[in-house]
Amino acid sequence: MTPLAAPARVALDAYLRQAAIVGGAPLFPSGRAPGVPMHKNMASYYLLRAERRARLAKLDRGSWHPYRRLWASERKHRSDVDVARAGGWRTIGVMRQSYQLADAQTVLSVVENAPAGHTSDTGESQPATPQRFT
Numbered sequence: 001m002t003p004l005a006a007p008a009r010v011a012l013d014a015y016l017r018q019a020a021i022v023g024g025a026p027l028f029p030s031g032r033a034p035g036v037p038m039h040k041n042m043a044s045y046y047l048l049r050a051e052r053r054a055r056l057a058k059l060d061r062g063s064w065h066p067y068r069r070l071w072a073s074e075r076k077h078r079s080d081v082d083v084a085r086a087g088g089w090r091t092i093g094v095m096r097q098s099y100q101l102a103d104a105q106t107v108l109s110v111v112e113n114a115p116a117g118h119t120s121d122t123g124e125s126q127p128a129t130p131q132r133f134t
Contacts, residue, residue: 002086072099076106 004012026037044063051058059066068087072095075083080092089095 069099
């Protein structure tokens with residue numbers, strides 16, 4: 001189970017009051033059968049429609065994936081275990097490899113915030129050690 005942020009909980013409670021959903025009914029029901037969850041293709045249709053209506057550019061590499069990638073990447077400074085659990089990933093490896101991407105701002109902060117003696121800030125030449133990044 002993943003906790004919800006307070007604003008999301010408020011919005012969800014308001015939706016549930018309006019929708020009059022009771023018990024084990026799906027949060028996003030199929031339009032034709034209220035007891036059946038909406039198919040993922042229909043959810044993707046609604047997402048793309050909402051992006052168009054909001055005049056947002058289509059995001060690269062999928063419908064939902066870019067949002068999950070952004071969510072995970074914005075939390076790179078947090079515990080991997082907690083980010084993976086909150087995001088619904090079964091393994092930390094999948095989250096890291098497929099969702100947490102390097103970005104220019106974070107890479108620059110890694111370089112600028114290196115401990116003394118580990119970069120050219122000492123004025124001395126440091127031996128280069130090849131590193132493999134995964």
